Amino acid sequence: xxxxxxxxxxxxxxxxxxxxxxxxxxxxxxxxxxxxxxxxxxxxxxxxxxxxxxxxxxxxxxxxxxxxxxxxxxxxxxxxxxxxxxxxxxxxxxxxxxxxxxxxxxxxxxxxxx
Amino acid sequence: xxxxxxxxxxxxxxxxxxxxxxxxxxxxxxxxxxxxxxxxxxxxxxxxxxxxxxxxxxxxxxxxxxxxxxxxxxxxxxxxxxxxxxxxxxxxxxxxxxxxxxxxxxxxxxxxxx
DNA sequence: CGTATATTCAACTCATCGGTTTATCAACCA
DNA sequence: TGGTTGATAAACCGATGAGTTGAATATACG
Numbered sequence: 001x002x003x004x005x006x007x008x009x010x011x012x013x014x015x016x017x018x019x020x021x022x023x024x025x026x027x028x029x030x031x032x033x034x035x036x037x038x039x040x041x042x043x044x045x046x047x048x049x050x051x052x053x054x055x056x057x058x059x060x061x062x063x064x065x066x067x068x069x070x071x072x073x074x075x076x077x078x079x080x081x082x083x084x085x086x087x088x089x090x091x092x093x094x095x096x097x098x099x100x101x102x103x104x105x106x107x108x109x110x111x112x113x114x
Numbered sequence: 115x116x117x118x119x120x121x122x123x124x125x126x127x128x129x130x131x132x133x134x135x136x137x138x139x140x141x142x143x144x145x146x147x148x149x150x151x152x153x154x155x156x157x158x159x160x161x162x163x164x165x166x167x168x169x170x171x172x173x174x175x176x177x178x179x180x181x182x183x184x185x186x187x188x189x190x191x192x193x194x195x196x197x198x199x200x201x202x203x204x205x206x207x208x209x210x211x212x213x214x215x216x217x218x219x220x221x222x223x224x225x226x227x228x
Numbered sequence: 229c230g231t232a233t234a235t236t237c238a239a240c241t242c243a244t245c246g247g248t249t250t251a252t253c254a255a256c257c258a
Numbered sequence: 259t260g261g262t263t264g265a266t267a268a269a270c271c272g273a274t275g276a277g278t279t280g281a282a283t284a285t286a287c288g
Binding site: 125129131155158163166177179180181 | 245246247248249254255256
Binding site for chain 4: 146147157158165179
């Protein structure tokens with residue numbers, strides 16, 4: 001209930017169908033039926049997936065006659081990239097300056113070092 | 115079940131307690147009790163969280179007398195960073211060369227453009 | 229108007245999740 | 259040996275998730 005935004009985005013991405021929908025939308029806007037076509041599930045199930053993606057802020061839907069055009073909203077992905085970048089120094093050998101690491105840390109959620 | 119690795123990692127990170135555990139482990143190894151101390155839940159609950167993180171490959175546990183020392187394993191985070199980087203061009207204005215975008219696309223899961 | 233199309237809503241099922249409590253296992257210590 | 263500590267296992271509970279089917283809503287079209 002009322003989960004934090006980061007958790008909501010991670011949860012939305014923890015489903016291969018939803019990630020495939022995002023991948024499709026990265027190529028351009030699409031309607032619900034167009035998005036549902038490749039999947040072996042009902043259109044209603046896709047509509048639910050779109051609700052999850054919309055609540056996570058990953059897509060926006062606009063009315064257009066009887067269609068609902070879906071568009072990808074990259075802002076949460078940017079937040080995610082920043083979150084994971086907190087840990088980059090742990091795997092990236094080229095990331096060797098402590099200063100840059102501490103800079104990245106400022107004002108972030110779930111700081112690795114408090 | 116037997117969810118794909120990417121889904122498993124995303125799901126593991128979709129919980130603030132588990133992300134806080136990772137943040138703590140980024141500062142250094144710790145035992146289960148040490149990890150559980152800051153949280154208002156039982157040690158058993160934390161042990162379950164550690165199972166989830168271990169199955170996602172985000173931590174490894176090593177026996178040491180009666181203690182179980184936990185260490186962060188950054189490899190899945192690196193995979194995650196690569197996944198989200200597929201979408202970087204959508205929000206990053208500096209990411210404006212199509213070639214670099216297509217290069218990043220090769221051999222990745224959930225390609226934005228098939 | 230009536231009908232077809234696009235989409236969502238509602239109710240239901242089944243599995244999983246995060247938490248609990250209780251019990252068990254393993255290692256140290258007196 | 260027995261007791262204490264660290265950690266996991268097992269059984270259970272309430273909530274949520276992903277899917278279904280069936281009905282409702284909204285817009286276009288004849």
